[in-house]
Amino acid sequence: MHHLLCGLAANPALPPELVDRLISVADDDIALHLAYRPDLGRAQAVALAERVEDSAVLLAYEGRLSAADVDPRIRPDAALALLDAGAGRPEWARLLAADPVRERREKLAACPGLRPDVVETLATDTDVRVVAELALWATPDLAARLAAHPHVAVRRAAACNEATPPAVLAALVTGAGLPAARHCLVCDRKEPPFVHGPECPEPDCDLLPGASCDGSHESAVRDVREAALRNPATPVEAVAGFVDHPAALVRWALATRQDLPGWAYARLASDPTPGVRADVAGNPGIDEALIRAMADDHDPAVRRGLAHHPRVPLDVLIRLARTTKLGVTLLPRVAACSSAEVEELAVSPDPAARMLVAHRRDLPAGTRDRLADDPDAKVVKALAPHPGLSEAQLRVMLDRHGVRVLAKVATNPDATPALLVDLVRHEPPVHKAFREVARHHAAPAAALLACLTDSRADDGVRPVAAGHPALPPRVVVELLADPDPQVVEAAAANPSLPPAVMSDALSGR
Template sequence: MPSLLPAVAGNPALPPELLARLVADADEGLAQELAEELAEELAQRADLTPDQVRQLADGHEGAAVRLAGRGLLHAEDVDPLARPQVALALLDEGRGDPAWPRLFATHPEELVRERVASAVGLPDEAADLLAADESADVVAVLAVHTTRPDLLSRFAAHPVPTVRRCAAANEAMAAELLTVLLDDPEVMVREQAAAHPTTPGAAAARLVADHTMVRQALATHPGLPAETYHRLAGDEIPWVRSNLARNPGVDERLIRRLAEDDGHDVRRSLVQHPCIPLDLLTRLATTVRIGPALLLPRIGAADAAELARLAGSREPRVRALAASRRDLPAELRDRLAADPDAKVVKSVAPHPGLTATQLTAVLHAFGSMVATAVAANPGAPGWVLDRIVATPPTPVKALRTVAAHPNASPAALATCLASPDPRTAAAAAANPALPVAVIADLVSRHLPGR
């Protein structure tokens, strides 16, 4: 069983004296990996004193990086040569020394040069040094992140294909350069250029008969001519058609054509399309495994009349689509909570408007089938959560959800702490509803030497 100390360290209810003890003993008698994990968790707390910040930063590299990212360390606190990762974290937050990028651009460690190549607002002098780096991996990182047109033009003609591919992925890449990269001899470069939304659609369309990987990327492009989309809809590779089914650029006629596709992944992708007609979505709901808790984009955009129509369907899987909304009108929510089908009730059970009486009725009717969904309801009172824990068989996911619930009772949390599932025990140890005496006991049992 993994140590619960990192989870306890993140518990907002951890008393100051126990926080001080964990900081002081974070690396005494613990395996190095556990000590680092504990220190990084402590570094995210909002109640650290300046001395505790200093102690964590001095003793643990990962903790120092997190503290730098939170603004609790400053440039004058860090030796960039001795602790480059911490200094780079400060640069990422815009609080580093202006001289550091130039220093890191010639650092002997390649990973350090790669990290600085991804920095926001990189000075030109440092960028020029990195653009000429002997490592193509460093140049490739710069090619993804730079916004300088001159460097992007240079990278688009770079002799190393990986650099050209990374340049083609850059959001700032010019349309004319992307058009040139469509004719690159390397498949991976053409693939990236074909998927870039800035690539002119008419130019990208000429790759419609290219390599499979290129066609798969092309099918995601939002601005292709309609005839190109229809040609891709007949592609022999299901992955091409599946990518196309998610593409917001396809029209309703093509959506309806893809709905008849015999590739299950194609139809599964299609239900995620934000503009799929509602009648088509309800038909696909009976043949595609959607999952009761998944809110589809089209369902999220449905108006009140459409939701009522869905909720009145004879098909439970269609009613479950409406039940996935968390802003249902009260009358509709209550009707779905009383539905005779477990799929529908499971979908609506996490709705924050349900009362404790309704949640109890749901548990009474469907038991463990809906236990996890009920436990996910933010308004579920402690006694309802107790019932879930005390009624076997309790699904592991239900117990894990109870363990993280702010209304969980001490008794329920004790059961969760004893669970053989590490994630359940850790969630309970991090729950601020855990009694302070139990927190203290966990620290004493899991921290050696005291």
């Protein structure tokens, strides 16, 4: 019954009076579905918040509750949500800055537009986690001040903050000009020297493996440096010299920066750590010469990074497509192709080139139709979801390439009901096709019934089909008694469910 009520709560066709009845019996799960209803009125939202306290936060974020509906003394979490969304009353922050629950003060520290007195209260909070959260979002002046905080956790947050002044970020990289830190998360918990092992026996320990402190807070200081190196506001002259640092994590922190000099990228491109090279490969800051030099890297992640580079030369991209699994996605460079480049790829004798451009969904009709007749199954598979293909063209694809393209044909937005029925009856069956048919907007009842009853469909298909509005109401009603609770919930959320049945289901809960 609980799954049925959750489904009803999400049903877009649920009459307003039944929404009210559901609110009166809602628990946390039902309230979650109700809160996302686009037709939920203000009075209903207030009633739901009173019924299920935890729903008030979500309702506030969804804009269903306003400041007039929330008392911060009674619902502090909802008040915080409104402050975070910029819809709360500024005076609430003074009250919440003194809240005994640390998590609330920490949440408040991330809210925009706090008054100066509230900021000062949070900056001197007794819990370092609150101060660190404040440093993460602080204005330049406050961030500069907190960068010299005695606790390393606060300094690390300032190092992540792009509003922290560049000179201060440079100091956080080296530590020069800053007073020595006195505390870190490790020595807060353990007497130094201490190294946190990978298999900690303490169930409530939140220290990361490898965290250590011998009195110099070494692992925490390293984290500050890495955060500052990643921060794009840190001056490049303060970071470039670290490309030869012996620690891989330090070098890795530089690999995604887009402002390094060419020589620095060249060093990182030959780094012994594959992850460093992979991040460099996808970095928009590298030039064509380095892209070409990296194209023969033995690591597939590096080659994938290059393939996703927005300015990879087309000839390099084609070469990468031959040797690297790039996934079923439109690559940035192909998306940016000019009309001439699109045609160049489409008529290429290399099927890898034709496959790349076949992932576009805005091809000229002539180009699209020519690729639909391509002899290579991978090209046709990439093209099959393209809008504008006729039923006859899709059937020719199936006749020529069979199961290799069938699931992708099922995703085509112009696939006809008759074709979708034939796809689920295909021999041999293609399991992925059932799921695509079950969610297709044009799927007819016959295809959906096959998705519900055919043993060849995997278990996850039935809930998808049960929620399809093209199912006959009689079938939807029958599915309310299905042994699979996911199917029951999906059927209860189906807008084809008759209102009288919705009412009866609520009455018999």
